[in-house]
Amino acid sequence: MSVSRDDFSIAFRSALLQRGGAQKFSVLSLIFLALIIFFLDIYGASFTKPIRGFINDVVYRVTFLASAPTKFFPKASQDISTFLNVREENERLKALVEKYKSLELNVEFLTDENKNLQKILETEYFNKNLSNIMLAKVLVDKNSPFLKSIIINKGTSAGILKGMPVTKDNYLVGRVVETNYLSSRVLLLNDLNSRIPVTLDKGAQAILSGSGLSNPVLEYLPEDYELIEDTNVFASGKDGIFASGTPIGKTNYKGSVDLFVDPNQLSFVTVNLNIQNKGNL
């Protein structure tokens, strides 16, 4: 019995403390070091933030370079298939141009009418504040099973602050949750930690919650509200972060929301520098 206990303690101690050969550090010392780093990072001692920011900037850029070969092959195959389909695409685009020409007159009329109505209502045109936007390149888009976020190549040096909304083609993508000097992390709408107040087509208010899957879900809908497929979902702007009326997606038959922008296909995004959350993010 005592021999077996001795064996256990020898193997246990050896596993924790063994060094020598290729092992320059014992597991125990590294566990302690990892714990110290973890708690320093969590409780944010004043000197850790700039160090963390510097490490982030360096690692994100190395990640971008290291991922270049893996991006090349999908891009090349996409380019080849685009080249082969150029004739069909040309015909399709011609048909689209014709369609949009007919719609253009309609849009012009509606825009004028909208502006006139806004003057009557004395409300601000919501896009007025969107002039100060910044284009950013997506550096890292590592698909984690637990966190849905991207890294962009603009940081505090470009005026980006925590909480700023991020869009692509005027469709909402997410918001900035971490800033470094030369890069920032954007939390995507489908992340489990994402919550956004939204308005539906018919004026109903709800919260769009990330599910960790590709489609976020609507929560806190009015009682007895019947969700219909293909209902447009917009940011309500009640949180003071997102511009009201920013389109987000459409409801599907499962009751979740199909986003207008595929979060896995982002290469460039725009950050709205005017709007910033003043509260605690």
Added chain:
Amino acid sequence: MAKNSILSKFYNIGPILLLYYLCISEIDTNLEKVFEIFTLNFQIILIYFWVLKRPEVMANGHVFLAGLINDVVMGFPLGISSLSYLIIIFVGTYVRNKSVNTTIASDWFTFLMAMVLSNILFFSLLNNFSDLTFPFSKIGYNMFFTLFMFPIFWLLFNFYQLMLIGNRDA
């Protein structure tokens, strides 16, 4: 002879290079786009296998550093992945010290223990000390598929070891 020695050194650092590359690059073993629930923690399979079979290939310091890099890229608090990887190393070294000869089945079973211990520590620390929330179903799927895929990678790594590094089992 010198050429052989360089090649042999290169084959020996192959696993640690792969670990660094997996942590720093955008390559992920998360195949959600193909099959929505399929996620896999390839890093811990890699670490566990090599700690069991050839610990000198998987140096503790390198694993610690790779964990820190993984935290930065994934947006986790610094040190949490290192801690999780070190637990895998600890269990792997303990099993190696206690066993005379190992089989794929025994490695698979002990890997389950290592993965459970490591994930309990990882998620309980994150849950208690950070603002991040995790879907428990995803954690379950991740653990299931990591465990499920272990024998396949065990065979692949074993093949690599036999062909390129040379056998020196525990």
